Amino acid sequence: MNRSDKAIKIGTILDNLYAKTPIPLEHSSAYTLLVAVMLSAQTTDKKVNQVTPALFKLANTPEKMAAIDVNTIQNLIKEIGLAPTKAKNIKKMAQQIIDAGGLSADWEFLESLAGVGHKTASVVMSQWYGYPAFPVDTHIHRLAARWGLSKAKNVEMTERDLKKLWPDSLWNKRHLQLIFFGREHCPARNHNLEECVICSWAGLRKYFKNK
Numbered sequence: 001m002n003r004s005d006k007a008i009k010i011g012t013i014l015d016n017l018y019a020k021t022p023i024p025l026e027h028s029s030a031y032t033l034l035v036a037v038m039l040s041a042q043t044t045d046k047k048v049n050q051v052t053p054a055l056f057k058l059a060n061t062p063e064k065m066a067a068i069d070v071n072t073i074q075n076l077i078k079e080i081g082l083a084p085t086k087a088k089n090i091k092k093m094a095q096q097i098i099d100a101g102g103l104s105a106d107w108e109f110l111e112s113l114a115g116v117g118h119k120t121a122s123v124v125m126s127q128w129y130g131y132p133a134f135p136v137d138t139h140i141h142r143l144a145a146r147w148g149l150s151k152a153k154n155v156e157m158t159e160r161d162l163k164k165l166w167p168d169s170l171w172n173k174r175h176l177q178l179i180f181f182g183r184e185h186c187p188a189r190n191h192n193l194e195e196c197v198i199c200s201w202a203g204l205r206k207y208f209k210n211k
Contacts, residue, residue, distance in 0.1 A: 001201075003148065003149055004165060006147060006148065006149060006202050007165035009201075009202075010149075010198055011166065011170070013197060013198060014178070015177070017181065017185075018173075018176070018177045018180050018181070021173045021176040021177055021180070023127050024045040024049075024179075024180075025040060025049065025052075026049045026052060028056070028060065029060070029061075030124060030128045031062060031097070031103055032052070032056055032060055033124055034093075034110075034113075034120070034124050035052070035056075035065075035090060035093075036048055036049075036052055037120045037123045038090070038093070038115045039051070039052070039077060039080060039086055041081075041082070041120075042081040043080040043081045043082075047079060047080050048080060050079070051076060051077050051079055051080055054076050055073070055076045058072075059094075062093075062102075062103070063098060065090060065091065065094035066094040066098055068091075069091075070087050070088055070091050073090050074087035077090075085115075086115060089115030090114075092114035092115075093113045093116065096113050096114060097113070105129040107121060110124060119135045119137060122135035123135045126175070127172065132169070132171045132172065133171060133172065133175075134163050134171040135159075136156075136158050136159040136162065136175070137155070137179065138155075139178065139179050139182035140155075140162070140178045140182065141154075141155045141158045142182065142188055143178055143181070143182050143186060145204075146186070146199065146207050147198060147199070147204070148203075148204045149161065149165060150162065186199060193207060194208070
């Protein structure tokens with residue numbers, strides 16, 4: 001089965017499993033979504049959702065965030081990975097947004113912010129502003145390789161491969177569906193590929209040998 005046929009069948013399965021694709025990170029604005037996504041790097045969404053209520057109660061706008069010191073931010077997010085670096089980036093990012101006159105739906109601007117890479121910018125552009133984007137995280141990168149949808153060595157190349165398999169009208173929900181499936185049905189380790197609703201027929205043989 002070629003990649004295109006696999007993508008169609010996988011899409012049908014994902015649509016049946018996840019008809020609705022809520023954003024797993026709690027937020028109330030483009031800014032709070034941006035901060036939450038930035039915080040989620042190398043940390044679970046669950047952990048981010050545990051620390052952001054207190055952070056956003058104190059500062060849910062760039063102006064409020066810029067007004068508090070880095071140590072206060074770090075103390076509020078200390079339970080997540082890379083907290084010292086993320087606290088500094090949050091503080092700097094807030095001031096950058098203020099200096100620019102506010103947050104805007106602009107790829108170049110978002111990717112220029114402290115602590116914000118292409119994947120974070122893609123999530124905000126797709127899930128808040130509604131622009132077609134296909135953010136690829138480690139879950140999606142792993143599944144694409146496991147199912148033979150991409151041979152890419154990095155997430156950027158995987159993103160390009162996956163964008164070719166589905167129309168841009170589906171990108172925003174498909175990336176969330178893949179994340180949900182990876183977390184709930186297709187973990188990296190101790191996974192029975194033979195019993196998986198997708199791996200059982202789409203998985204590459206080499207992954208069965210190394211399961």
